[in-house]
Amino acid sequence: MAMKSYPLEKAFTFIEPGPVLLVTTYNESRYNIMAITWHMVLDFTPKIAVATGPWNYSFNALLKNRECVLAVPTIELAEKTVHIGDCSGKTIDKFQQFGLTALPAEKIKAPLIGECLACIECKVTDYLESQNFFVLQGINAWYDEEHKEIRKFHANGDGTFVTDGPTLDLRNLMEDKLPAGV
Template identity: 55%
Template sequence: MRQLELSKAFTLMESGPVILVTTHDGGQDNIMTISWTMVMDFTPVFAITTGEWNYSYAALRKHRECVIAIPTVDLLDRVVGIGTCSGVDTDKFAKFKLTRVPARHVKPPLIKECLANIECQVIDIVEKHNIVVLQAVAAYVDTTRKEKRVVHAVGDGTFIVDGRRLDRRKMMASKLPAGV
């Protein structure tokens, strides 16, 4: 085995799906790209890592709600573009030609072009580690979309795209919650 620089160790694990997070600050909507995500368990509780460096963080702290939108590979250039500009001076919905869809339970909008959207409430912020813990209150999937492959950031400017799905549901049946 070849030794990897410790400063690059995160690239071995940072392959969770890239998501878009919409927020509303009381006046305007914004979108940020996040690749640091975690499913907390089989309940609809998730965590994202973000902080003061992201314009949307203040809206998350103050209004305590957001939408997680899950884009597919056909949106990759827009996803990267969203992550490389600031909502301070950019209407990202307009710039990246994304469609706002009113959410049912939170003020931030869903993104029509995404495969899935999850309305969330902020239930905790672990400031020491910049972790925002989210409780899902509603979820939607666009079953009519042809493109369903999601993108995973490696952390070095490269991405991995989902491939073939391998089914081991029967083998894992004793460990899966009912209805999954």
């Protein structure tokens, strides 16, 4: 084995988080969707951080309304998801443009996405401006158990994506660390 120097500005591609998510917001009687790859689960509770800033149309809705839905698309939505991330909700209705179904959430105004595997209704609990981090608290979760495709896709950060493969089950090694019910 031999390690070789690698450009630091590309090092994030080794640990780019996933899966790719769609984030819905509501602002001024309009729904919007943005694609996001920069996120992380903060602990075993539904506390999640996402990174975005004023360059995204949804940013102001997140700051103003302090809510969103994190929707989990599966691989059949991969190309649509990339297209969603390549355009602005400032000029188009992304639900209409990409043929997606806005479903009512139970506790917030931002909608669920009917074509996604799962959705998490979230409230913004903190915004760390210096890092462009929104800290979200999940307040309600949805799962489509009839969804045929369950494989998610993960961004490598360079325009390529990896899809989920077989699951490696090592629960027996971690049981003492997992919260009850997980």
